[in-house]
Amino acid sequence: MKVAIAKGRIEKAARDYFEQVGLTVWPEKRGRELTVEVDGHEFIFVKGDDVYKYVMHGAADVGVVGGDILREKTPGVLEVVDLPFGRCRMAVCGPKERKNGTKKLKVASKYPNIAISHFASKRQNVEVIALNGSVELAPLTGLADCIVDIVETGATLRANDLEEYETIFTVNAKFITSEAALANNPDELKAWIRRLSKEDAQ
Numbered sequence: 001m002k003v004a005i006a007k008g009r010i011e012k013a014a015r016d017y018f019e020q021v022g023l024t025v026w027p028e029k030r031g032r033e034l035t036v037e038v039d040g041h042e043f044i045f046v047k048g049d050d051v052y053k054y055v056m057h058g059a060a061d062v063g064v065v066g067g068d069i070l071r072e073k074t075p076g077v078l079e080v081v082d083l084p085f086g087r088c089r090m091a092v093c094g095p096k097e098r099k100n101g102t103k104k105l106k107v108a109s110k111y112p113n114i115a116i117s118h119f120a121s122k123r124q125n126v127e128v129i130a131l132n133g134s135v136e137l138a139p140l141t142g143l144a145d146c147i148v149d150i151v152e153t154g155a156t157l158r159a160n161d162l163e164e165y166e167t168i169f170t171v172n173a174k175f176i177t178s179e180a181a182l183a184n185n186p187d188e189l190k191a192w193i194r195r196l197s198k199e200d201a202q
């Protein structure tokens, strides 16, 4: 199996969980290598935003990625297992002193589609500014009035004197695959799915 793993927070939690359910794992300290082969499986480590692309194009059979990214990009991959890690929430956050008034709200986010659909569902006309990271800076510098972002521990919000206004939805990591991978290797893939779902637990 070729397995694409989102680097960073998800990678560590995924390794712990794979080990717990008895699946092959990659070495804890892998240095700068972006691909590691263990027991005939190839693990590849990519940015969270790119995991589904490897799976969609057949360069990986399966992947582990945050549900936030799948919700934002809605790629044509199969979300086959809800994983019990990578838990956080998508929220509207901003300064403790909220912006009131009639001016159109400016919202900064790494998740522009989620931000647009959230405010549209409330019939609120906003301007969404798409950023690539450090989104908390936007309300601090006047770039935006508030943000739509993931909150895990809340440490980044606290450190920047911001607060959560509203939770939009909760998030967890997902195990994904494609129709093609499922057709090519159904038995092994189904065995992995059972393991990860803990369906074959004793």
Ligand code: PRP
Residues within 6 Å of the ligand: 132, 133, 134, 135, 136, 149, 150, 151, 152, 153, 154, 155, 156, 157
């Ligand atoms: C994510 C997210 C928040 C932070 C939330 O950013 O965009 O900034 O983590 O986590 P916390 O509630 O535990 O503080 P990330 O660390 O991925 O960096 P980025 O801002 O560069 O995208």
